[in-house]
Amino acid sequence: MGRTATKRERCMWDAHNRRIDYARVSITDRCNLRCLYCMPGDIPFIPHNDILRYEEILRVCATLAKLGVKTVRVTGGEPLVRKGCPDFLKELKKVPGVKHIALSTNAALLEPHIETLSKLELDSLNISVDSLDPETYARITGRDALSAVLGSLNAAIKAGLRVKVNFVPLRGLNDNEILPIARLAEANPVDARYIELMPSDAGNCVKGVTSDEVLAILANEYPDLKSDNSPRGFGPARYFVSARLRGAIGIIDAVSNRFCSSCNRLRLTSTGFLKLCLFHGDGLDLRQMLRGGASDDDIESRIEEAVYNKPESRQAQGGSNPESRIGRMSQIGG
Ligand code: SAM
Numbered sequence: 391m392g393r394t395a396t397k398r399e400r401c402m403w404d405a406h407n408r409r410i411d412y413a414r415v416s417i418t419d420r421c422n423l424r425c426l427y428c429m430p431g432d433i434p435f436i437p438h439n440d441i442l443r444y445e446e447i448l449r450v451c452a453t454l455a456k457l458g459v460k461t462v463r464v465t466g467g468e469p470l471v472r473k474g475c476p477d478f479l480k481e482l483k484k485v486p487g488v489k490h491i492a493l494s495t496n497a498a499l500l501e502p503h504i505e506t507l508s509k510l511e512l513d514s515l516n517i518s519v520d521s522l523d524p525e526t527y528a529r530i531t532g533r534d535a536l537s538a539v540l541g542s543l544n545a546a547i548k549a550g551l552r553v554k555v556n557f558v559p560l561r562g563l564n565d566n567e568i569l570p571i572a573r574l575a576e577a578n579p580v581d582a583r584y585i586e587l588m589p590s591d592a593g594n595c596v597k598g599v600t601s602d603e604v605l606a607i608l609a610n611e612y613p614d615l616k617s618d619n620s621p622r623g624f625g626p627a628r629y630f631v632s633a634r635l636r637g638a639i640g641i642i643d644a645v646s647n648r649f650c651s652s653c654n655r656l657r658l659t660s661t662g663f664l665k666l667c668l669f670h671g672d673g674l675d676l677r678q679m680l681r682g683g684a685s686d687d688d689i690e691s692r693i694e695e696a697v698y699n700k701p702e703s704r705q706a707q708g709g710s711n712p713e714s715r716i717g718r719m720s721q722i723g724g
């Protein structure tokens with residue numbers, strides 16, 4: 391069961407001595423884009439009643455925070471398509487124990503909310519930009535939304551928000567934009583992050599580019615590129631800096647590298663399933679507990695028990711190997 395660090399501050403540990411203090415919370419499975427690698431074509435959406443209400447999500451977050459989760463990243467689907475998302479973020483900020491709040495968005499609907507988010511002192515804003523070319527962007531995301539996305543990105547930078555740009559390199563689609571994306575970090579104080587394509591239920595209509603290939607291209611362009619261990623985020627990215635870059639380069643090699651031994655995260659799906667590992671089905675149906683009248687103490691102890699049993703690695707018994715699929719990213723939240 392979870393160890394207690396001090397009387398005042400609790401924290402959760404799993405059976406493999408990992409401290410669990412980060413939660414990704416998906417508030418919707420819906421999205422205004424249709425990225426080829428995430429949500430291609432027509433897909434059925436989850437009925438509204440099956441999605442947790444904001445007050446239910448806040449109750450789970452309050453319990454997680456009480457147990458030691460310090461950072462909550464709100465994601466989706468696209469979180470900003472859910473009505474009331476900025477107000478939800480305000481409430482989340484007030485939850486005792488939640489020290490950092492973060493948002494992952496495609497930014498197509500973000501610009502009108504920038505002022506609210508900067509007043510909220512959001513700790514991290516991740517913006518997905520899979521191309522800087524309008525046609526390629528539309529080809530990958532299914533929507534002609536690049537100018538809205540770049541408008542939001544610039545407004546967020548101007549407002550002083552801590553921005554990271556997420557880019558999934560795709561063979562033959564946007565793999566010629568690895569340097570243009572890095573140039574965003576040359577011109578602005580933003581981190582440019584390259585995410586390896588993970589196999590998902592979206593199918594294999596696209597092929598990824600390995601982190602090694604991305605790093606080789608970047609190292610050629612920035613010969614002084616060196617790894618940087620200063621704290622920059624809450625997740626598994628490896629960061630690199632260069633004198634020519636105002637921001638850093640982030641590499642998320644979810645497929646070719648393993649970061650299971652330092653995994654600190656939990657995922658709450660929009661239907662209230664507490665997922666312990668991206669590559670495993672195991673977890674806890676919190677919606678059933680929330681709607682079945684479970685007490686805060688019950689929920690707390692079931693979460694502690696589930697977290698203690700977090701799978702050791704993606705390949706641990708019962709889990710899938712990296713080549714197999716992990717379900718719909720839009721439902722899990724990335
Ligand atoms: N809609 C928001 C967005 O696109 O940023 C938040 C949700 S999205 C699921 C979160 C992140 O997951 C995005 O950076 C997206 O690029 C990434 N993602 C989705 N499917 C992926 C996949 N199969 N492999 C790697 N990253 C993926």
Ligand code: SF4
Pocket residue numbers: 421422423424425428429466467468496518719720
């Ligand atoms: Fe929507 Fe984000 Fe998935 Fe693209 S990656 S379809 S923007 S949820």
